[in-house]
Amino acid sequence: MIAAKLTKGPARAHKAAMRGRLMDRARLVVLLGAIPLAGCITLEAPDQPIVIELNINITQEVIYRLADDANNAIDENADIF
Amino acid sequence: MIIDSKYRKVLGTAATALLLAGLATPVLAQRDPAYAAAREAGQVGERVNGYLGIVGNATPELQRVVDDINNQRRQVYTQRAQAEGATLEQYALTAGCLAIARTTPGEKYQAPDGTWQTRTAAAPVRDPRCP
Numbered sequence: 001m002i003a004a005k006l007t008k009g010p011a012r013a014h015k016a017a018m019r020g021r022l023m024d025r026a027r028l029v030v031l032l033g034a035i036p037l038a039g040c041i042t043l044e045a046p047d048q049p050i051v052i053e054l055n056i057n058i059t060q061e062v063i064y065r066l067a068d069d070a071n072n073a074i075d076e077n078a079d080i081f
Numbered sequence: 082m083i084i085d086s087k088y089r090k091v092l093g094t095a096a097t098a099l100l101l102a103g104l105a106t107p108v109l110a111q112r113d114p115a116y117a118a119a120r121e122a123g124q125v126g127e128r129v130n131g132y133l134g135i136v137g138n139a140t141p142e143l144q145r146v147v148d149d150i151n152n153q154r155r156q157v158y159t160q161r162a163q164a165e166g167a168t169l170e171q172y173a174l175t176a177g178c179l180a181i182a183r184t185t186p187g188e189k190y191q192a193p194d195g196t197w198q199t200r201t202a203a204a205p206v207r208d209p210r211c212p
Binding site for chain 2: 064070
């Protein structure tokens with residue numbers, strides 16, 4: 001004869017309210033979860049205005065290469081410099 | 082009569098050479114009086130990016146003068162940058178370095194932090210990459 005077997009053990013219809021050890025564990029989890037918050041990085045706005053340097057990708061090498069020609073350009077267009 | 086014609090030829094050649102030299106030499110034009118006055122008064126200054134900027138309050142007249150010069154500068158920068166195989170921004174920044182270096186005491190220029198400075202006898206505060 002095949003007997004019907006429960007896959008999960010019998011349980012109470014209503015769970016008991018958290019008490020004793022179970023309650024302590026729940027508190028501990030809340031406390032542990034709060035610890036990383038204390039380690040947060042705080043960002044402060046700088047006193048000086050933020051200057052976005054748009055020409056940051058222009059290298060000194062390029063400027064030095066162009067300097068001679070740019071000097072001539074200024075000399076030849078003295079009215080607009 | 083032969084000498085005369087030779088002279089004429091020599092004189093003609095000399096005249097042509099002078100004319101060509103005159104045409105080839107760029108006319109070193111002066112600044113527009115309105116621009117020169119604004120520059121002297123510190124109403125306009127040299128910006129880091131190679132263009133003119135208005136230092137104080139902008140009036141429509143001042144804005145027109147500055148825009149006109151900046152448009153002409155952009156044209157020069159664009160042409161020469163292309164000839165040098167550089168970008169407009171690279172060329173303009175280089176010209177800005179030099180234009181700031183050429184300011185005379187009393188004139189305004191922009192420091193790397195964006196503030197307007199008055200040029201003194203000392204060297205101007207420029208981008209560390211400036212030649």
